[in-house]
Amino acid sequence: MKKILECITEELKRAFTESGYDAAYAKVVLSNRPDLCEYQCNGAMAAAKVYHKNPIDIAQEVCQTLEKDMFSEVMAVKPGFINLRISEDYLADYMNQMQADACLGYEKAAEPKCIIVDYGGANVAKPLHVGHLRSAVIGEAIKRLSRFVGHKVIGDVHLGDWGLQMGLIITELQDRQPNLPYFDVDFKGEYPAEPPFDISELEEIYPAASAKAKEDETFRERAQEATLRLQSGYAPYRAIWKHIMRVSLADLKKNYSNLNVEFDLWKGESDAQPYIPDMIQSLIDKGLAYESQGALVVDIAEPSDSKELPPCIIRKSDGAALYATSDLATIVEREKDYQPDMYIYLADKRQELHFTQVFRVAKKAGIVREDTDMRFLGFGTMNGKDGRPFKTREGGVMRLENLISDISEAVFARIMENRTVEEEEAKETAKTIGLSALKYGDLSNQISKDYIFDMLRFISFEGNTGPYILYTIVRIKSILAKCSDAGLDVQAGRILPAVSASEKDLMLSVANFSEVIANSFSELAPHKICQYIYELSNAVNKFYHETKILTEEDTQRQASYIRLISLAKDVLLTCIDILGFEAPERM
Ligand code: ARG
16 A cells, blocks of 8 residues: 555646656655645745746646645645645545555565664673663664564574673682582583573672672683683583573573563574684685784775774784674674675664774675675663663662663552552553553664653653553553443444544544654664654544544444544554554553
8 A cells, every 4th residue: 555645746746747847846745834734745846946937836737737536625835835635535545445454554565675683782691781771672673663664584682692701700600619520620521411500690600700800810811711712612611601601591581571572593692603714714815804913904994984994803913803703703694594685783872883894894805795784773872860871779780670670660659559450460561561661761762862761751651651652552442442342343334534623633643654664664763653653642632532432423423433543553553563562451
């Protein structure tokens, strides 16, 4: 089904052509003066220069040629605007078509692309903190959005599972439990199947080791040494590593699942290691990598750069691989497995240079095709009310699970103030609402911007918040339930032409759905969906406020109202599903 702006633009194109002007001037956009019109075309002004005419004359000619059925009002306004109001019949017809379509009228991509979304990026054995929240939340939305528009999308968590944290844990473990077989060089048997720690011990070991390494140089060197041995395949350390992975992964999976975040692939930096030697050799063979102060580097600067970009370091002078090495090797692996048309990476915006370097090397070296679309979405920081990176009340790093439980508890307290539901149900509902508050609070900002985590504002049922959107959906659900209880068939009837302004406004808002989704995908900007559902929710609530649905006597009109709010609900539900949260039955 065509987007409503496309339908109108097509009609304008016909009118421009028929009046003797190029159809290129016929583009229609949403009105920026809703008080004057609903849609507008500004092409007559540009056409006037080319055809050496007065813009208002062109606008008038076009208006006279326009099909009258499509519009309730067409007006040429000085200096040359074409102001349009869509006809109520046309709009109602569009609503009925949307309703009948499984994708609410969205036309899926004609040529689906294969897209890898690299997000989450948790570091194994380190606690998941709020810094990882944004990556998971935004990445999940981007993944779902790309999938909704019709692409084949693979989400990969790309764990940091190969770094110094592993050597630190191994060394600390050795100091605490020196009798474990992993530290007995003469041990010949099978290593134990059971890990020597559980998740709470592991969570305590890492910070302890990391603190120790800051003070104690010998300890740090031992940890580095252990990391190198692990990386070169030393069997006992490899065995400990597997335990660390298994224990932490179970915990990470639980955490991500609480966030409603699902990965298709649970790969990590370690999976890319086998590809490193050949990848480096080919960079050397191609004449791209060269020695510089003992390190191996690739130049990536381009004449068009506005500032000087340093070369990408592929191998350090001590032979160690780096973050960039592992990301390049990961691309080699992904090319082998999936040949993606597009890569989307989510990470803190301070990693921008890293990704510029990696993308350029990947292109220069032909690891990806010339036309592979490589995108880095760098996000800003989540700050506290003091404008500084968000911390716990004690000033420590806030753990993600605590943040989630804090927000659910705050919502729970609010629900219990009114006490309309049982405590059990209130707990579940609070989780659902809390997640919407957290995710919407994040996603409603432009990705690259910092934002302030303001819990009380985020959980408010009023204003531009997740709970407000859920409240609107729940409200529609409850009206529909009341209608069903009253014996009405909520699936019956058709949407009739609007009879009030608020009804038409609601239809206009619903009609925008496909346009918003398409824009939000092409700009990889989920905040556009948030903005849209906020406006749509406002339109729903205004319509509801001004319209007696349950007591409407004209049964066809009543059925039409019901169908319309139900369509609005479907649009809202589809949007929040893309954003990665759900609505409760009641709240
Ligand atoms: N683990 C990294 C971090 O915590 C993020 C990984 C981002 N993805 C990537 N392919 N480099 O910052």
